[in-house]
Amino acid sequence: MGEPLRFPEAFLWGTATASYQVEGAVSEDGRGASIWDTFTHTPGKVFHGDDGDVACDHYHRYAGDIDIMGDLGLNAYRFSVAWPRVQPEGRGAANEAGLDFYRRLVGKLHERGIEPVATLYHWDLPQALQDEGGWANRATVDRFVEYAELVAGALGGQVGMWITLNEPWVSAFVGHESGQHAPGVTDTATAVSAAHHLLLAHGRAVRALRSSLPVSSQVGVTLNLSPVHAATPTEEDAEAAERVNAYLNGWFLGPTLRGKYPELLYDRLAEMAGGDFGRPGDLEEIHAEIDFLGVNYYTVRNVASSKSGAATGRAGAALREELAATPAGRRPLPAYLEAVDVPLSGVERTTKGWAVQPDGLRELLVWLRDEYGKRPVYVTENGAAFADYVDPSGRVKDPERVEFLRNHFIMAHRAISEGVDLRGYFVWSLLDNFEWADGYSQRFGLVYVDYKSQERIPKSSAAFLSDVARSNAVCANAG
Ligand code: FCB
Numbered sequence: 001m002g003e004p005l006r007f008p009e010a011f012l013w014g015t016a017t018a019s020y021q022v023e024g025a026v027s028e029d030g031r032g033a034s035i036w037d038t039f040t041h042t043p044g045k046v047f048h049g050d051d052g053d054v055a056c057d058h059y060h061r062y063a064g065d066i067d068i069m070g071d072l073g074l075n076a077y078r079f080s081v082a083w084p085r086v087q088p089e090g091r092g093a094a095n096e097a098g099l100d101f102y103r104r105l106v107g108k109l110h111e112r113g114i115e116p117v118a119t120l121y122h123w124d125l126p127q128a129l130q131d132e133g134g135w136a137n138r139a140t141v142d143r144f145v146e147y148a149e150l151v152a153g154a155l156g157g158q159v160g161m162w163i164t165l166n167e168p169w170v171s172a173f174v175g176h177e178s179g180q181h182a183p184g185v186t187d188t189a190t191a192v193s194a195a196h197h198l199l200l201a202h203g204r205a206v207r208a209l210r211s212s213l214p215v216s217s218q219v220g221v222t223l224n225l226s227p228v229h230a231a232t233p234t235e236e237d238a239e240a241a242e243r244v245n246a247y248l249n250g251w252f253l254g255p256t257l258r259g260k261y262p263e264l265l266y267d268r269l270a271e272m273a274g275g276d277f278g279r280p281g282d283l284e285e286i287h288a289e290i291d292f293l294g295v296n297y298y299t300v301r302n303v304a305s306s307k308s309g310a311a312t313g314r315a316g317a318a319l320r321e322e323l324a325a326t327p328a329g330r331r332p333l334p335a336y337l338e339a340v341d342v343p344l345s346g347v348e349r350t351t352k353g354w355a356v357q358p359d360g361l362r363e364l365l366v367w368l369r370d371e372y373g374k375r376p377v378y379v380t381e382n383g384a385a386f387a388d389y390v391d392p393s394g395r396v397k398d399p400e401r402v403e404f405l406r407n408h409f410i411m412a413h414r415a416i417s418e419g420v421d422l423r424g425y426f427v428w429s430l431l432d433n434f435e436w437a438d439g440y441s442q443r444f445g446l447v448y449v450d451y452k453s454q455e456r457i458p459k460s461s462a463a464f465l466s467d468v469a470r471s472n473a474v475c476a477n478a479g
Helices: 035-040 058-072 096-111 139-158 168-176 188-212 235-258 263-272 282-286 314-324 358-372 399-417 460-471
Strands: 004-006 012-016 076-080 115-121 161-166 218-224 228-230 292-296 301-305 339-341 377-381 422-428 447-450 455-458 473-475
Touching: 004 399, 012 115, 012 377, 012 460, 058 096, 058 455, 058 460, 076 422, 096 115, 096 139, 115 139, 139 188, 161 168, 161 188, 161 292, 168 188, 168 218, 168 235, 188 218, 188 235, 188 263, 188 282, 218 235, 218 377, 228 235, 235 263, 235 282, 235 301, 235 339, 235 358, 292 358, 358 377, 358 399, 399 422, 399 460, 399 473, 460 473
Parallel strands: 012 076, 012 422, 076 115, 115 161, 161 218, 218 292, 228 301, 292 377, 377 422
Antiparallel strands: 004 473, 301 339, 447 455
Protein backbone atom coordinates (compact mmCIF):
# COMPACT_ATOMS: atom_id res chain seq x y z
CA MET A 1 0.00 0.00 0.00
CA GLY A 2 1.33 3.44 -0.89
CA GLU A 3 1.95 6.22 1.59
CA PRO A 4 -1.26 8.14 2.32
CA LEU A 5 -1.26 11.61 0.80
CA ARG A 6 -2.98 13.92 3.29
CA PHE A 7 -5.15 16.84 2.28
CA PRO A 8 -5.24 20.14 4.17
CA GLU A 9 -7.34 20.43 7.32
CA ALA A 10 -11.02 21.26 6.79
CA PHE A 11 -10.82 20.07 3.19
CA LEU A 12 -14.31 19.59 1.72
CA TRP A 13 -15.13 16.21 0.20
CA GLY A 14 -18.47 15.97 -1.48
CA THR A 15 -20.51 15.35 -4.57
CA ALA A 16 -22.36 17.70 -6.91
CA THR A 17 -25.74 17.60 -8.64
CA ALA A 18 -27.92 20.07 -10.52
CA SER A 19 -31.64 20.72 -10.11
CA TYR A 20 -32.90 19.74 -13.56
CA GLN A 21 -30.70 16.65 -13.68
CA VAL A 22 -32.01 15.08 -10.47
CA GLU A 23 -35.14 16.69 -9.06
CA GLY A 24 -38.00 15.71 -11.37
CA ALA A 25 -41.35 16.98 -10.00
CA VAL A 26 -41.45 19.54 -12.77
CA SER A 27 -45.03 20.65 -12.15
CA GLU A 28 -45.08 20.47 -8.39
CA ASP A 29 -45.60 23.20 -5.81
CA GLY A 30 -45.96 25.91 -8.42
CA ARG A 31 -42.73 25.32 -10.37
CA GLY A 32 -42.79 27.10 -13.73
CA ALA A 33 -41.32 25.76 -16.96
CA SER A 34 -37.64 26.14 -17.72
CA ILE A 35 -35.86 26.20 -21.06
CA TRP A 36 -34.86 22.57 -20.42
CA ASP A 37 -38.51 21.50 -20.12
CA THR A 38 -39.16 23.07 -23.50
CA PHE A 39 -36.00 21.67 -25.06
CA THR A 40 -36.44 18.10 -23.85
CA HIS A 41 -40.01 18.06 -25.10
CA THR A 42 -38.93 19.22 -28.54
CA PRO A 43 -38.47 16.11 -30.69
CA GLY A 44 -34.94 15.38 -31.83
CA LYS A 45 -33.10 17.47 -29.26
CA VAL A 46 -32.18 14.88 -26.63
CA PHE A 47 -30.84 11.35 -27.07
CA HIS A 48 -33.65 8.79 -26.95
CA GLY A 49 -36.21 11.56 -26.39
CA ASP A 50 -35.42 11.54 -22.66
CA ASP A 51 -36.53 14.37 -20.35
CA GLY A 52 -36.16 15.48 -16.72
CA ASP A 53 -39.85 15.13 -15.77
CA VAL A 54 -39.05 12.49 -13.16
CA ALA A 55 -35.24 12.19 -13.32
CA CYS A 56 -34.05 10.77 -9.97
CA ASP A 57 -37.15 12.01 -8.15
CA HIS A 58 -34.75 13.77 -5.80
CA TYR A 59 -37.47 16.33 -5.04
CA HIS A 60 -39.25 13.63 -3.05
CA ARG A 61 -36.27 11.46 -2.14
CA TYR A 62 -33.80 14.15 -1.05
CA ALA A 63 -33.80 13.01 2.59
CA GLY A 64 -32.81 9.45 1.69
CA ASP A 65 -30.19 10.78 -0.72
CA ILE A 66 -28.72 12.98 2.01
CA ASP A 67 -28.66 9.99 4.36
CA ILE A 68 -26.55 8.17 1.76
CA MET A 69 -24.05 11.08 1.77
CA GLY A 70 -24.11 11.22 5.56
CA ASP A 71 -23.49 7.49 5.84
CA LEU A 72 -20.54 7.85 3.46
CA GLY A 73 -19.07 10.49 5.75
CA LEU A 74 -19.04 13.26 3.12
CA ASN A 75 -18.81 16.74 4.62
CA ALA A 76 -20.15 18.91 1.76
CA TYR A 77 -22.77 18.82 -0.99
CA ARG A 78 -23.06 21.07 -4.03
CA PHE A 79 -26.60 21.42 -5.35
CA SER A 80 -28.32 23.97 -7.55
CA VAL A 81 -31.49 25.95 -7.00
CA ALA A 82 -34.09 25.79 -9.77
CA TRP A 83 -34.94 29.38 -10.66
CA PRO A 84 -38.43 28.40 -11.95
CA ARG A 85 -39.28 26.89 -8.56
CA VAL A 86 -38.48 30.21 -6.90
CA GLN A 87 -39.94 32.46 -9.60
CA PRO A 88 -42.17 30.42 -11.91
CA GLU A 89 -42.34 33.30 -14.40
CA GLY A 90 -38.80 34.50 -13.78
CA ARG A 91 -39.84 37.69 -11.98
CA GLY A 92 -41.73 39.02 -9.01
CA ALA A 93 -42.44 37.68 -5.55
CA ALA A 94 -40.97 34.37 -4.46
CA ASN A 95 -42.98 31.16 -4.64
CA GLU A 96 -42.54 30.14 -1.01
CA ALA A 97 -43.46 26.51 -1.71
CA GLY A 98 -40.50 26.32 -4.08
CA LEU A 99 -38.12 27.91 -1.57
CA ASP A 100 -39.40 25.54 1.10
CA PHE A 101 -37.94 22.60 -0.78
CA TYR A 102 -34.46 24.14 -0.50
CA ARG A 103 -35.08 25.07 3.15
CA ARG A 104 -35.87 21.41 3.86
CA LEU A 105 -32.89 20.22 1.85
CA VAL A 106 -30.47 22.54 3.61
CA GLY A 107 -31.99 21.69 7.01
CA LYS A 108 -31.48 17.99 6.38
CA LEU A 109 -27.88 18.58 5.22
CA HIS A 110 -27.13 20.37 8.50
CA GLU A 111 -28.72 17.53 10.44
CA ARG A 112 -26.21 15.18 8.82
CA GLY A 113 -23.25 17.52 9.29
CA ILE A 114 -22.93 18.24 5.58
CA GLU A 115 -22.03 21.74 4.42
CA PRO A 116 -24.40 23.00 1.71
CA VAL A 117 -22.90 24.71 -1.33
CA ALA A 118 -25.57 26.39 -3.44
CA THR A 119 -25.31 27.13 -7.15
CA LEU A 120 -27.86 29.71 -8.23
CA TYR A 121 -27.89 28.92 -11.93
CA HIS A 122 -27.20 25.52 -13.42
CA TRP A 123 -28.90 26.15 -16.76
CA ASP A 124 -32.64 26.02 -15.98
CA LEU A 125 -33.69 29.52 -17.04
CA PRO A 126 -37.42 30.22 -16.62
CA GLN A 127 -39.01 29.77 -20.04
CA ALA A 128 -40.93 33.03 -19.53
CA LEU A 129 -37.59 34.89 -19.64
CA GLN A 130 -36.48 32.98 -22.72
CA ASP A 131 -39.68 34.18 -24.37
CA GLU A 132 -38.30 37.70 -23.88
CA GLY A 133 -34.91 36.83 -25.35
CA GLY A 134 -33.30 34.93 -22.47
CA TRP A 135 -29.63 35.59 -21.84
CA ALA A 136 -29.33 37.50 -25.10
CA ASN A 137 -31.59 40.13 -23.52
CA ARG A 138 -29.76 42.49 -21.16
CA ALA A 139 -32.85 42.75 -18.93
CA THR A 140 -32.28 39.11 -17.85
CA VAL A 141 -29.30 40.40 -15.85
CA ASP A 142 -31.65 42.40 -13.61
CA ARG A 143 -34.00 39.44 -13.27
CA PHE A 144 -31.09 37.23 -12.16
CA VAL A 145 -29.98 39.70 -9.50
CA GLU A 146 -33.53 39.88 -8.11
CA TYR A 147 -33.71 36.09 -8.05
CA ALA A 148 -30.31 35.83 -6.32
CA GLU A 149 -31.52 38.23 -3.63
CA LEU A 150 -34.66 36.18 -3.01
CA VAL A 151 -32.67 32.98 -2.55
CA ALA A 152 -30.09 34.70 -0.37
CA GLY A 153 -32.91 36.11 1.76
CA ALA A 154 -34.41 32.65 2.23
CA LEU A 155 -31.26 30.56 2.78
CA GLY A 156 -28.67 33.18 3.69
CA GLY A 157 -27.84 32.19 7.24
CA GLN A 158 -27.95 28.49 6.39
CA VAL A 159 -25.68 28.31 3.35
CA GLY A 160 -22.07 29.43 3.71
CA MET A 161 -20.89 28.94 0.11
CA TRP A 162 -22.55 30.41 -2.95
CA ILE A 163 -21.83 29.91 -6.63
CA THR A 164 -23.48 32.39 -8.98
CA LEU A 165 -23.26 30.45 -12.26
CA ASN A 166 -22.28 26.98 -13.37
CA GLU A 167 -20.21 26.91 -16.57
CA PRO A 168 -21.39 30.08 -18.31
CA TRP A 169 -19.34 28.99 -21.37
CA VAL A 170 -21.69 26.05 -21.81
CA SER A 171 -24.83 28.15 -21.26
CA ALA A 172 -23.64 30.69 -23.81
CA PHE A 173 -21.89 28.68 -26.52
CA VAL A 174 -23.43 25.21 -26.29
CA GLY A 175 -26.84 26.82 -25.75
CA HIS A 176 -26.56 29.52 -28.43
CA GLU A 177 -23.76 28.65 -30.87
CA SER A 178 -23.65 24.87 -31.38
CA GLY A 179 -27.25 24.67 -30.14
CA GLN A 180 -26.82 21.25 -28.52
CA HIS A 181 -28.28 22.58 -25.27
CA ALA A 182 -31.34 24.66 -24.45
CA PRO A 183 -32.42 27.04 -25.81
CA GLY A 184 -30.92 25.48 -28.94
CA VAL A 185 -29.94 28.66 -30.79
CA THR A 186 -27.20 28.40 -33.44
CA ASP A 187 -25.85 31.91 -33.86
CA THR A 188 -22.44 33.15 -32.72
CA ALA A 189 -23.58 36.75 -32.27
CA THR A 190 -26.35 35.63 -29.91
CA ALA A 191 -23.88 33.43 -28.05
CA VAL A 192 -21.44 36.30 -27.52
CA SER A 193 -24.16 38.55 -26.21
CA ALA A 194 -25.52 35.78 -23.96
CA ALA A 195 -22.00 35.23 -22.63
CA HIS A 196 -21.63 38.91 -21.82
CA HIS A 197 -24.96 39.08 -20.02
CA LEU A 198 -24.17 35.93 -18.04
CA LEU A 199 -20.88 37.51 -17.00
CA LEU A 200 -22.58 40.74 -16.03
CA ALA A 201 -25.25 38.80 -14.11
CA HIS A 202 -22.44 37.06 -12.21
CA GLY A 203 -20.65 40.32 -11.34
CA ARG A 204 -23.78 42.11 -10.20
CA ALA A 205 -25.03 39.09 -8.27
CA VAL A 206 -21.74 38.89 -6.38
CA ARG A 207 -22.29 42.43 -5.12
CA ALA A 208 -25.96 41.83 -4.35
CA LEU A 209 -25.18 38.61 -2.48
CA ARG A 210 -22.53 40.33 -0.41
CA SER A 211 -24.99 42.95 0.75
CA SER A 212 -27.68 40.43 1.69
CA LEU A 213 -25.57 37.57 3.11
CA PRO A 214 -23.76 37.33 6.44
CA VAL A 215 -20.18 38.61 6.10
CA SER A 216 -18.72 35.15 6.61
CA SER A 217 -20.37 33.88 3.40
CA GLN A 218 -18.10 32.86 0.53
CA VAL A 219 -19.17 33.82 -2.99
CA GLY A 220 -17.67 32.50 -6.22
CA VAL A 221 -18.33 31.22 -9.72
CA THR A 222 -17.81 27.84 -11.38
CA LEU A 223 -16.15 27.64 -14.80
CA ASN A 224 -15.55 24.64 -17.04
CA LEU A 225 -11.85 24.73 -17.84
CA SER A 226 -9.44 22.53 -19.77
CA PRO A 227 -5.77 22.79 -20.57
CA VAL A 228 -5.52 23.22 -24.34
CA HIS A 229 -2.57 21.44 -25.93
CA ALA A 230 -1.21 21.87 -29.42
CA ALA A 231 -1.17 18.59 -31.35
CA THR A 232 2.32 19.32 -32.69
CA PRO A 233 5.06 21.79 -31.72
CA THR A 234 4.64 23.79 -34.93
CA GLU A 235 3.91 27.48 -34.66
CA GLU A 236 0.59 27.20 -36.47
CA ASP A 237 -0.69 24.53 -34.08
CA ALA A 238 0.58 26.46 -31.06
CA GLU A 239 -1.33 29.51 -32.29
CA ALA A 240 -4.45 27.42 -32.85
CA ALA A 241 -4.18 26.19 -29.25
CA GLU A 242 -3.95 29.81 -28.08
CA ARG A 243 -7.14 30.70 -29.93
CA VAL A 244 -9.01 27.72 -28.53
CA ASN A 245 -7.70 28.53 -25.05
CA ALA A 246 -9.02 32.08 -25.37
CA TYR A 247 -12.40 30.74 -26.50
CA LEU A 248 -12.86 27.95 -23.92
CA ASN A 249 -11.06 29.39 -20.91
CA GLY A 250 -10.03 33.01 -21.39
CA TRP A 251 -13.42 34.35 -22.46
CA PHE A 252 -14.71 33.78 -18.89
CA LEU A 253 -11.50 33.85 -16.83
CA GLY A 254 -10.40 37.16 -18.34
CA PRO A 255 -13.48 39.29 -17.55
CA THR A 256 -14.13 37.75 -14.10
CA LEU A 257 -10.53 37.72 -12.82
CA ARG A 258 -8.89 40.56 -14.79
CA GLY A 259 -11.76 42.72 -16.00
CA LYS A 260 -10.72 42.11 -19.62
CA TYR A 261 -11.72 39.87 -22.50
CA PRO A 262 -8.79 38.04 -24.10
CA GLU A 263 -7.25 40.27 -26.76
CA LEU A 264 -6.57 37.35 -29.04
CA LEU A 265 -10.20 36.69 -29.81
CA TYR A 266 -11.85 39.96 -28.92
CA ASP A 267 -11.84 41.61 -32.34
CA ARG A 268 -13.00 38.50 -34.11
CA LEU A 269 -15.93 37.85 -31.76
CA ALA A 270 -16.85 41.52 -31.38
CA GLU A 271 -17.06 41.79 -35.14
CA MET A 272 -19.25 38.71 -35.36
CA ALA A 273 -21.45 40.09 -32.60
CA GLY A 274 -21.93 43.30 -34.56
CA GLY A 275 -19.61 45.40 -32.37
CA ASP A 276 -21.49 46.43 -29.28
CA PHE A 277 -22.37 43.52 -27.05
CA GLY A 278 -21.46 45.39 -23.87
CA ARG A 279 -21.54 48.89 -22.41
CA PRO A 280 -18.83 51.02 -20.84
CA GLY A 281 -18.41 50.04 -17.20
CA ASP A 282 -19.64 46.46 -17.65
CA LEU A 283 -16.20 44.92 -17.31
CA GLU A 284 -15.59 46.67 -14.00
CA GLU A 285 -18.83 45.20 -12.73
CA ILE A 286 -17.97 41.74 -14.03
CA HIS A 287 -14.59 41.98 -12.32
CA ALA A 288 -16.21 41.73 -8.87
CA GLU A 289 -14.00 40.34 -6.16
CA ILE A 290 -14.74 36.68 -5.53
CA ASP A 291 -13.80 34.54 -2.53
CA PHE A 292 -13.05 31.42 -4.56
CA LEU A 293 -13.00 29.99 -8.04
CA GLY A 294 -14.90 26.78 -8.77
CA VAL A 295 -13.22 24.59 -11.38
CA ASN A 296 -15.02 21.88 -13.33
CA TYR A 297 -12.43 19.64 -14.95
CA TYR A 298 -13.08 16.61 -17.14
CA THR A 299 -10.36 16.34 -19.79
CA VAL A 300 -7.76 18.18 -21.85
CA ARG A 301 -8.28 19.53 -25.37
CA ASN A 302 -5.72 18.65 -28.01
CA VAL A 303 -6.03 20.86 -31.07
CA ALA A 304 -4.36 21.83 -34.32
CA SER A 305 -4.70 24.56 -36.88
CA SER A 306 -7.39 23.52 -39.36
CA LYS A 307 -4.77 23.85 -42.08
CA SER A 308 -2.00 21.85 -40.43
CA GLY A 309 -0.95 18.28 -41.19
CA ALA A 310 -2.11 17.12 -37.74
CA ALA A 311 -5.63 18.18 -38.63
CA THR A 312 -5.77 16.73 -42.10
CA GLY A 313 -3.86 13.53 -41.27
CA ARG A 314 -6.00 10.45 -41.79
CA ALA A 315 -5.64 8.97 -38.29
CA GLY A 316 -6.76 12.17 -36.54
CA ALA A 317 -9.66 12.68 -38.91
CA ALA A 318 -10.91 9.11 -38.46
CA LEU A 319 -10.86 9.30 -34.68
CA ARG A 320 -12.51 12.71 -34.78
CA GLU A 321 -15.35 11.31 -36.84
CA GLU A 322 -15.71 8.27 -34.64
CA LEU A 323 -16.05 10.46 -31.55
CA ALA A 324 -18.46 12.84 -33.21
CA ALA A 325 -20.71 9.89 -34.00
CA THR A 326 -21.22 8.87 -30.35
CA PRO A 327 -24.41 10.14 -28.71
CA ALA A 328 -22.28 12.53 -26.72
CA GLY A 329 -20.46 13.57 -29.87
CA ARG A 330 -18.87 16.94 -29.72
CA ARG A 331 -19.63 19.43 -32.44
CA PRO A 332 -16.58 20.66 -34.32
CA LEU A 333 -15.02 23.87 -33.04
CA PRO A 334 -16.55 26.91 -34.77
CA ALA A 335 -14.91 27.67 -38.10
CA TYR A 336 -13.75 31.16 -37.08
CA LEU A 337 -11.27 29.58 -34.65
CA GLU A 338 -9.53 27.90 -37.59
CA ALA A 339 -8.74 24.99 -35.31
CA VAL A 340 -9.85 21.39 -34.95
CA ASP A 341 -9.78 18.80 -32.19
CA VAL A 342 -7.16 16.12 -32.67
CA PRO A 343 -8.31 13.35 -30.33
CA LEU A 344 -5.46 11.68 -28.44
CA SER A 345 -4.96 8.14 -29.57
CA GLY A 346 -4.19 5.19 -27.32
CA VAL A 347 -5.73 6.71 -24.21
CA GLU A 348 -8.55 5.45 -22.02
CA ARG A 349 -11.90 7.08 -22.75
CA THR A 350 -15.11 7.32 -20.75
CA THR A 351 -18.44 6.40 -22.39
CA LYS A 352 -18.84 10.10 -23.04
CA GLY A 353 -15.80 9.86 -25.30
CA TRP A 354 -13.64 12.05 -23.06
CA ALA A 355 -9.97 11.07 -22.73
CA VAL A 356 -8.93 10.20 -19.17
CA GLN A 357 -6.18 12.72 -18.34
CA PRO A 358 -5.56 13.04 -14.59
CA ASP A 359 -2.42 15.12 -14.96
CA GLY A 360 -4.49 17.71 -16.82
CA LEU A 361 -6.09 18.61 -13.49
CA ARG A 362 -2.72 19.37 -11.88
CA GLU A 363 -1.61 21.26 -14.96
CA LEU A 364 -4.82 23.30 -15.01
CA LEU A 365 -4.72 24.23 -11.32
CA VAL A 366 -1.06 25.26 -11.49
CA TRP A 367 -1.63 27.22 -14.71
CA LEU A 368 -4.57 29.08 -13.14
CA ARG A 369 -2.43 30.06 -10.16
CA ASP A 370 0.46 31.20 -12.37
CA GLU A 371 -1.63 32.99 -14.97
CA TYR A 372 -4.48 34.46 -12.90
CA GLY A 373 -3.05 34.63 -9.37
CA LYS A 374 -3.33 32.55 -6.25
CA ARG A 375 -6.78 32.35 -4.71
CA PRO A 376 -8.87 29.69 -2.96
CA VAL A 377 -10.00 27.09 -5.49
CA TYR A 378 -12.47 24.22 -5.31
CA VAL A 379 -12.83 21.42 -7.81
CA THR A 380 -16.60 21.83 -8.08
CA GLU A 381 -16.94 18.97 -10.60
CA ASN A 382 -14.82 16.07 -11.76
CA GLY A 383 -15.97 12.58 -12.59
CA ALA A 384 -16.55 10.09 -15.34
CA ALA A 385 -19.28 8.12 -17.11
CA PHE A 386 -18.80 4.38 -17.52
CA ALA A 387 -21.08 1.52 -18.57
CA ASP A 388 -22.14 0.55 -15.04
CA TYR A 389 -24.55 -2.29 -14.43
CA VAL A 390 -26.00 -4.25 -11.52
CA ASP A 391 -24.26 -7.61 -11.26
CA PRO A 392 -26.05 -10.85 -10.33
CA SER A 393 -25.20 -10.29 -6.68
CA GLY A 394 -27.01 -6.96 -6.81
CA ARG A 395 -23.80 -4.89 -6.62
CA VAL A 396 -22.42 -2.24 -8.94
CA LYS A 397 -18.66 -2.52 -9.25
CA ASP A 398 -16.97 0.35 -11.05
CA PRO A 399 -13.22 -0.16 -10.81
CA GLU A 400 -12.62 2.24 -13.74
CA ARG A 401 -14.26 5.06 -11.81
CA VAL A 402 -12.34 4.21 -8.64
CA GLU A 403 -9.07 4.42 -10.58
CA PHE A 404 -10.21 7.57 -12.35
CA LEU A 405 -10.94 9.27 -9.04
CA ARG A 406 -7.84 7.99 -7.27
CA ASN A 407 -5.59 9.31 -10.04
CA HIS A 408 -7.33 12.67 -10.14
CA PHE A 409 -7.18 13.02 -6.33
CA ILE A 410 -3.45 12.26 -6.47
CA MET A 411 -2.99 15.00 -9.06
CA ALA A 412 -5.04 17.41 -6.94
CA HIS A 413 -2.74 16.60 -4.05
CA ARG A 414 0.28 17.24 -6.22
CA ALA A 415 -1.14 20.63 -7.21
CA ILE A 416 -1.49 21.48 -3.51
CA SER A 417 2.14 20.54 -2.92
CA GLU A 418 3.04 22.83 -5.83
CA GLY A 419 1.38 25.68 -3.94
CA VAL A 420 -2.21 25.70 -5.23
CA ASP A 421 -4.75 26.76 -2.58
CA LEU A 422 -7.21 23.92 -3.21
CA ARG A 423 -9.84 23.66 -0.49
CA GLY A 424 -12.30 21.03 -1.60
CA TYR A 425 -13.31 18.47 -4.18
CA PHE A 426 -16.81 17.65 -5.43
CA VAL A 427 -17.24 14.53 -7.51
CA TRP A 428 -19.74 14.70 -10.35
CA SER A 429 -22.09 13.18 -9.42
CA LEU A 430 -23.87 11.80 -6.37
CA LEU A 431 -26.40 9.96 -8.54
CA ASP A 432 -26.64 8.73 -12.09
CA ASN A 433 -28.82 11.41 -13.62
CA PHE A 434 -30.17 13.22 -16.67
CA GLU A 435 -27.07 14.09 -18.68
CA TRP A 436 -28.50 16.93 -20.80
CA ALA A 437 -28.41 16.17 -24.54
CA ASP A 438 -27.31 12.61 -23.77
CA GLY A 439 -30.41 11.88 -21.72
CA TYR A 440 -29.96 8.94 -19.35
CA SER A 441 -27.31 7.25 -21.52
CA GLN A 442 -24.36 8.44 -19.42
CA ARG A 443 -23.97 7.20 -15.85
CA PHE A 444 -21.79 9.59 -13.84
CA GLY A 445 -23.00 8.66 -10.34
CA LEU A 446 -21.23 7.24 -7.33
CA VAL A 447 -24.67 5.84 -6.66
CA TYR A 448 -26.42 3.78 -9.32
CA VAL A 449 -30.03 4.71 -10.03
CA ASP A 450 -32.54 2.21 -11.38
CA TYR A 451 -34.76 4.72 -13.17
CA LYS A 452 -37.81 2.41 -13.15
CA SER A 453 -37.88 1.62 -9.43
CA GLN A 454 -35.80 4.65 -8.31
CA GLU A 455 -33.71 2.23 -6.26
CA ARG A 456 -30.28 3.60 -5.28
CA ILE A 457 -27.26 1.28 -5.17
CA PRO A 458 -23.98 2.84 -4.01
CA LYS A 459 -21.20 1.73 -6.40
CA SER A 460 -17.71 0.72 -5.27
CA SER A 461 -16.60 4.27 -6.06
CA ALA A 462 -18.94 5.54 -3.32
CA ALA A 463 -17.11 3.38 -0.79
CA PHE A 464 -13.81 4.64 -2.19
CA LEU A 465 -14.79 8.31 -1.80
CA SER A 466 -16.05 7.50 1.67
CA ASP A 467 -12.60 6.18 2.68
CA VAL A 468 -10.88 9.21 1.21
CA ALA A 469 -13.26 11.63 2.91
CA ARG A 470 -13.06 9.96 6.31
CA SER A 471 -9.27 9.75 6.29
CA ASN A 472 -8.83 13.04 4.39
CA ALA A 473 -6.14 11.21 2.48
CA VAL A 474 -5.64 9.13 -0.64
CA CYS A 475 -3.23 6.24 -1.04
CA ALA A 476 -0.98 6.38 -4.07
CA ASN A 477 -1.55 2.74 -5.00
CA ALA A 478 -4.57 0.48 -4.78
CA GLY A 479 -4.62 -0.83 -1.21
C1 FCB B 1 -20.79 19.53 -16.76
C2 FCB B 1 -22.11 19.98 -16.16
C3 FCB B 1 -22.80 18.93 -15.33
C4 FCB B 1 -22.66 17.55 -15.93
C5 FCB B 1 -21.21 17.25 -16.27
C6 FCB B 1 -20.99 15.88 -16.83
O1 FCB B 1 -20.53 20.27 -17.90
O2 FCB B 1 -21.91 21.11 -15.35
O3 FCB B 1 -24.13 19.32 -15.18
O4 FCB B 1 -23.50 17.40 -17.00
O5 FCB B 1 -20.73 18.20 -17.17
